[in-house]
Amino acid sequence: MTDSASSSIVRAHTHPNPEPALPDVAADQPALARALDWVGMDGICLPICLPGSGGQLMQVPAQVDVAVDLQDPSARGIHMSRLYLLLQASLAGEMLSAPGLRRLLDACIASQQGLSSAARLALRYDHLLLRKALSSDNAGWKRYPVTVQATLCDGHLQLMLDFSVEYSSTCPASAALSRELNARRFNEDFSEDFAGARPLSNAVVSDWLVSERGMAATPHAQRSRAQMRVELKPSFDELPLQALVDAVEVALATPVQTVVKREDEMAFAALNADNLMFCEDAARRVAHAMSSDSRVSAWTIRVAHYESLHPHDAVASVSGRNI
Template identity: 25%
Template structure:
């Protein structure tokens, strides 16, 4: 007996839906690594397509079937193939694929040179209609020290962890590590998973010698991204988890580079 296809039943309410699909799929993935060629990690994946007004629903299983066919390989080229397969398999005009994952970079402590992994968050945001659109987002934890606190205090200055969220569109490959370096070099100091006493002294004093407001970090990141010819658009969001306030400090800047000229 053939089972009824309820999702394909005709809908008469005349409402087009922009995105339907599945979200928060936990799946093993492979991403490119600037140093080691590739890195195995775990992704949280959202997959959507548009739904014409005539169809009652979409077929959830087909999204996972497409994902399985590509074995979790998440490069820019392969993500476009996944989006094309989603459009084909689900008879859609527009497809969306979002992949969020942990990414690890081996870092050396500044003085002892002891190596340890530092974790970062990254996200691929892609869409395919007639054209393919891809955004790389990296969330980088950093260290900030308040310039005002340093200026007015006789004994030290308040400092805290912060995070820089950088999103970019590109015309050539921009590595996750590239954006990490931009963010860390724009903060008061980077963070390290493992520090010995001599490293801690160095990082603390470096931050004190390099105080930054969130506004300073956003502007310094912007200047670096402006000089990178691979990047066509960027969005920067910096949040400082203030150590002497119950709230955070925040700054944001969004720029299409061709419009800035």
């Protein structure tokens, strides 16, 4: 028996019924040939890696959108499973960063074997930051919804970061009217024109101020939200989410709190009194913070005050580009 005949017998014995090749209709010609701007998948559930405490990485759940362009009009479709496997391998094992996103987008383009020249990603997740209480020795976690958008086209990486910050806004007009009513009540209680007028002293006035009579009105305040979209400069490798959140919260001065003891609530009330804001004021404060940030090349801001005075919201928007 020849060697070739023996090999044939071995192959036949090992694979008596070899599996036929599976059909691939994606290789067929499209009925209407045309290049497509973007093709991909939305809403993929995957873990991503973020920096945690002590320099450790932590995995958090995210929803991911991915797409590539389809340059070849004669190609029916892209290789979606390759994109999925790349996302799964990269995002779960490497900290989210600008260089990492560039490498991933490059790999997405290469996986299409000439069909694509551009790729983009969007990652949506909740970022938790530990925030210290205003006065007491406590801290609590606060949630910040985040979207990272990365696009690689002609070798240029564009990084967009969307996030929002909640804060308290006390109306300046309402505060002025409340002060007016408080003054009128003071005059009513201490004027010589009214019966029972009492002589003024520090102790008398102090007792009156902390009594129910000492507050004729309170200004209306409401939970508010500042939504930011910033384009990051490519020279920065990190995604400076916490630094940008800190800058916005410092600018607004009244971010919502987590753990609140009585001393914290008193400090919060004082901050609100010192930072009376219309929505226009809030938008300008955040714009000033973003316009002076060296990591940001462009920004768009929208603030909304969810009014307690009436059933509609007060909103303001502003955008700009840094030199």
